[in-house]
Amino acid sequence: MSHRTTEAPAGSAPDAARGLSVEQLVVTYPAGPGTAGARSDRTSTSPRTAAPRATPARTTTAVDRVSLEVAPGEVVALLGPSGCGKSSLLRAVAGLEPVAGGRVLWDGDDVAGVPVHQRGFGLMFQDGQLFAHRDVAGNVEYGLRMQRVPRARRQQRVAELLEVVGLPGSGKRSVATMSGGERQRVALARALAPQPALLLLDEPLSALDRALRERLAADLRAALVATGTTALFVTHDHDEAFTVADRVAVMSQGRLLQVDAPARLWAEPADREVAAFLGYQAFVPGDDGSWTAVGPDGLVLADAASARFTGTVVSTAFRRGGAEVVVDADLGEGLLRCTVRGGADAAAGATGLTPGDRVGVDLALGITARLRVTSEAGR
Numbered sequence: 001m002s003h004r005t006t007e008a009p010a011g012s013a014p015d016a017a018r019g020l021s022v023e024q025l026v027v028t029y030p031a032g033p034g035t036a037g038a039r040s041d042r043t044s045t046s047p048r049t050a051a052p053r054a055t056p057a058r059t060t061t062a063v064d065r066v067s068l069e070v071a072p073g074e075v076v077a078l079l080g081p082s083g084c085g086k087s088s089l090l091r092a093v094a095g096l097e098p099v100a101g102g103r104v105l106w107d108g109d110d111v112a113g114v115p116v117h118q119r120g121f122g123l124m125f126q127d128g129q130l131f132a133h134r135d136v137a138g139n140v141e142y143g144l145r146m147q148r149v150p151r152a153r154r155q156q157r158v159a160e161l162l163e164v165v166g167l168p169g170s171g172k173r174s175v176a177t178m179s180g181g182e183r184q185r186v187a188l189a190r191a192l193a194p195q196p197a198l199l200l201l202d203e204p205l206s207a208l209d210r211a212l213r214e215r216l217a218a219d220l221r222a223a224l225v226a227t228g229t230t231a232l233f234v235t236h237d238h239d240e241a242f243t244v245a246d247r248v249a250v251m252s253q254g255r256l257l258q259v260d261a262p263a264r265l266w267a268e269p270a271d272r273e274v275a276a277f278l279g280y281q282a283f284v285p286g287d288d289g290s291w292t293a294v295g296p297d298g299l300v301l302a303d304a305a306s307a308r309f310t311g312t313v314v315s316t317a318f319r320r321g322g323a324e325v326v327v328d329a330d331l332g333e334g335l336l337r338c339t340v341r342g343g344a345d346a347a348a349g350a351t352g353l354t355p356g357d358r359v360g361v362d363l364a365l366g367i368t369a370r371l372r373v374t375s376e377a378g379r
């Protein structure tokens with residue numbers, strides 16, 4: 001796991017503290033109806049509670065001692081299942097949620113006392129929250145108007161940003177007539193216009209359909225890189241995180257499990273929880289106590305007589321340009337339902353298999369990962 005250290009060692013480059021540093025951050029909520037499934041603890045005080053409470057209160061710990069750095073110009077994705085605390089962490093960085101413990105630093109300075117609008121951070125949400133009565137240019141230049149940027153400069157900046165987000169020349173369009181994807185492009189241009197020190201994006205693409213999301217994720221990455229924007233991006237979609245971010249921080253139940261570049265995260269998930277969340281479908285135990293994590297395309301049909309494993313066919317389908325066979329097989333930890341790609345010559349529907357058939361299953365090299373953790377703790 002390549003967590004960056006949050007404290008600059010003595011004598012290190014002056015740049016070491018630049019960008020965002022989140023240190024041991026804790027965010028809690030009073031537990032109440034609707035927090036089922038969250039981690040609840042009985043505590044009588046929190047570090048920022050001035051007066052001790054007379055009776056112990058139940059609290060939900062949404063973010064649990066998370067440390068994370070985002071370097072200038074870097075895009076980091078916070079990735080995790082619903083309710084793991086991603087938005088709470090983002091909102092605490094923005095100043096929209098009180099911090100119950102730990103610190104948020106920008107360029108080395110604690111931002112605790114700095115109000116939301118003075119942090120210099122930009123925000124973009126799932127619903128771009130555009131001004132319906134303004135045209136595209138009116139929306140994009142909004143932050144610049146607030147900063148009293150002269151008109152000519154505003155117009156120039158709006159034109160530049162509409163180019164960056166793939167809507168050149170559309171300044172006069174009414175946002176009311178735009179598609180969801182176009183609206184999010186406008187929202188992105190608006191968020192980028194004032195050149196925020198840090199852009200915080202909370203599931204900005206999740207309201208869009210899958211194909212559009214994939215296209216926009218690539219465009220979002222391009223826009224952030226083109227503008228050199230430092231960004232923290234929340235998503236529950238690993239493909240989206242991998243497309244948009246330089247590094248991906250995987251969260252579960254308020255904790256940070258692993259922070260790594262996408263390729264490294266995929267090749268070396270720190271443990272089974274991370275691997276399972278990334279989409280690895282099975283874990284094959286090795287002789288030395290480690291596991292091989294099997295990716296979504298990590299199993300292939302093979303000759304039952306010579307294959308490493310055997311299984312029973314449950315169903316077959318034609319998906320993603322080839323035959324896909326659902327098989328019940330024991331890969332070393334008991335019977336497991338897994339998806340197996342047809343072999344090289346198993347064209348669509350040509351596997352000739354029917355439910356109940358016995359088949360051989362082998363690992364497909366290159367789409368498996370060796371889990372580094374070799375103890376029970378890695379499970």
Ligand SMILES: Nc1ncnc2c1ncn2[C@@H]1O[C@H](COP(=O)(O)OP(=O)(O)OP(=O)(O)O)[C@@H](O)[C@H]1O
Nearest residue numbers: 029035038060062081082083084085086087088089
């Ligand atoms: N205002 C609130 N009051 C009480 N509990 C809250 C509040 N906001 C969030 N929580 C709880 O804190 C935990 C983390 O929520 P959070 O919204 O940060 O997760 P998330 O990973 O962003 O989820 P999602 O992807 O569904 O938005 C959840 O258990 C949630 O129920």
